[in-house]
Amino acid sequence: MSHATFNRRWATVLLETLTRHGVRHICIAPGSRSAPLALAAASSDKWVCHTHFDERGLGFLALGLAKTTHQPVAVIVTSGTAVANLHPALVEAHLTGEKLIAISADRPPELINCGANQAIEQPGIFAPHVSASLNLPRPSPAIPARWLVSAVDTLLAQQQHGGVHINCPFAEPLYGADSADYLSWQDELGSWWHSGKPWLSYPQQSHAATEEDWPQWREKRGVVIVGRVSAEQGKQLAAWAATLGWPLLGDVVSQTGQPLPSASLWLAHPMAQQALADAQIVVQFGGSLTGKNLLNYQNRCRPEMYWLVDQLPGQRHPGSVGGRRIQADISDWLQRHPAVVHQPWCPQLATLAQRTTHYLQQHLQQFGEAQLAHRLTALLPENGALFIGNSLSIRLADAFAQLPAGYPLYCNRGASGIDGLLATAAGVQRGTGQPLLILLGDLSALYDLNSLALLQQATAPVVVVVVNNQGGQIFSMLPTPVSERERFFTMPPRVDFCHAAALFGLRFAQPAGWHELRDAVAEGFKAGTTLIEVVVNGDDGAQTLARCASEVVHL
Known part of the structure; x- marks a missing residue:
């Protein structure tokens, strides 16, 4: 029986496992060592396949797809420097949270570090810019299909944000007509093929806890800072802040409509600094602030309390401010922390924004x-x-x-x-x-x-x-x-x-x-x-x- 056929069986099971985790788009670059993966992807209509001749661009194409579909996107490349070209897109995804699944074909171990063509050390190549990685063994019928799906399920369960890497060594032959060989190997998965569910599931815990003292804080003088959030979240935050009567300082990426436009200009005005000094609480949503003056305010403000709400993990404030770092989906968090109606407490900022708008129209x-x-x-x-x-x-x-x-x-x-x-x-x-x-x-x-x-x-x-x-x-x-x-x-x-x-x-x-x-x-x-x-x-x-x-x- 052809080993090329078994390579295809292995690749098919691997890609089928991805569908159980929401993968609907696969981006593919040309290459020979990756042929089993590319042909397996082409054989099914479960995926939308995208192609590009440049792996660096292919990685960013996948990043853009992940931004809009809010689903993980797989990227298939051949061995060698083709893999390294995915690094910039995985760095960006690591910082912004889009889920990319980098799948690299590789030479088998005996062709590494021996002068073989297009062979580099690929395991660990993206660390620390992926959340997890899986270095698969050479495909072999001696390895049960249930091991392969369990290993991939376990990897993807660790992918809360950013990219992961699956390295797939394939020994030649890589090509050959598909046949009925090795069907019994993949058929051991039984009803899994029709279930649509992962072989091995890892239930996730919710992070959307309620701040018990929110009813007290919403009665105080607050400021809302909004960085990178989704369009829907931007609209929700604009309405939430307006109800509270709290000024919203929105970055261009906030999609809030920036109700106080050109804040990056007028925030340095003495009147703005004096008014904002009276804030008792600052609540920031999202990160990646652009304007220098907004970054300065973020770092220098000293309210009684500072909350930073973002669905990504880790420290998200470059000034290392004290307070509460709340990891949660922003829409869910807003539902748990409703606003109550208050009159705006800081009308000076609206005056400054209006003056700035008039100035810009003239100049x-x-x-x-x-x-x-x-x-x-x-x-x-x-x-x-x-x-x-x-x-x-x-x-x-x-x-x-x-x-x-x-x-x-x-x-x-x-x-x-x-x-x-x-x-x-x-x-x-x-x-x-x-x-x-x-x-x-x-x-x-x-x-x-x-x-x-x-x-x-x-x-x-x-x-x-x-x-x-x-x-x-x-x-x-x-x-x-x-x-x-x-x-x-x-x-x-x-x-x-x-x-x-x-x-x-x-x-x-x-x-x-x-x-x-x-x-x-x-x-x-x-x-x-x-x-x-x-x-x-x-x-x-x-x-x-x-x-x-x-x-x-x-x-």
Whole structure:
């Protein structure tokens, strides 16, 4: 009987086990050693299979799918450096909580450390950026199928957040026509094949405890800080804080509608600092705050009590503030801690927000990336979503935009890197099936340029807005030496993105003003994928942000 057939049996049982844990999407890169896994995935309609020629982009594609489906997503790659290329996406998932299952094919042990081709030491390669790992033995009929499903069930029971790694050595032969050989091996699992349940289940305990003193604290002067939460949670938190009469300081990723917009600018105002000093309790939901002034307030405030509520485990406050670290689903926690109606206790903040909004309307008239961020809401597709890049793009949006409450916004704000942003956005689009606006800088786009190939297969219109500001202009806001800034920090690429659009068969536009940009975006959302390059003057956006921040404190 063919060993190639048994490799397929082994791979089939492994992938079938994943379905019992909610896996519906499998992302697959080309490779020979991973052939048993890829062919097993292709043989069933239980999964939606996604493919990409670049493993790094494939990992981020899976990350985007996991963000939107809220399900674990599997990634299959071949052996060697293909495995290492998944590391950046697993680092991000480790910090933001999306469940990825990295499945790497491997050479059998006798081909490791002996000069064999495409063979590296793969077990433990992602530590400490996965929550658990499983190094499987070489497939053998002597190993019962019930052991394999039990081992995978046990691994996935440990995956509360972030990624896990399954390493699968396969000995040749890897190919061959499927046959009825070794059916008895997999048939020992009996009714499991039709049950839809794990072979070995690990019931989970709920973490949504009730703070018994909440009825007392909700009568006090409170402040709500909201970082990265879901769109639905953002709407719930906005209503909860408004009922309590507590000011809500929302990050751009909060999806709360930022009822006090541009807080990252006016929080440094003396009137804001004086008013907030009277807060008795601060309740923070989610992490990954963007604006420097909000981060400063988070670290320096000294209320009587500080609660931080987040479903991820561990320390989530960079300032190591004392108080209560509450690990819970935010929606569940809000149900257990209802608000009662109070009048706003801190109207000074609303006054500052209004003054800042009026100031920005007057001072952001020149076309550029600051004005683009300020008017971002006008570009959003109806019933769609927004994906925003890191570095300067998200900081400008945080300072100048006010996005609608509950409008879906996605980003990679765990490690906050610029790698894999287009691939993640492609996964977001596939997961939602909705139109998507992508906003990112030129270096971010170049860093993930080949992932434009993934957007050729978008299931709804996609518009990619690339702000070409000649490099990493975020460094112009830092004390980098001017004499060496361009050479060693901003590194302007000096490229024309029309060629990137042509390379991948995408529509292209290069508007020179706001009205042209708005029209190009609207046209792009009629069909297909459109790349729009907005060419701006170097560090104008960064300098505008710095100028506004310095002037708002004197309003």
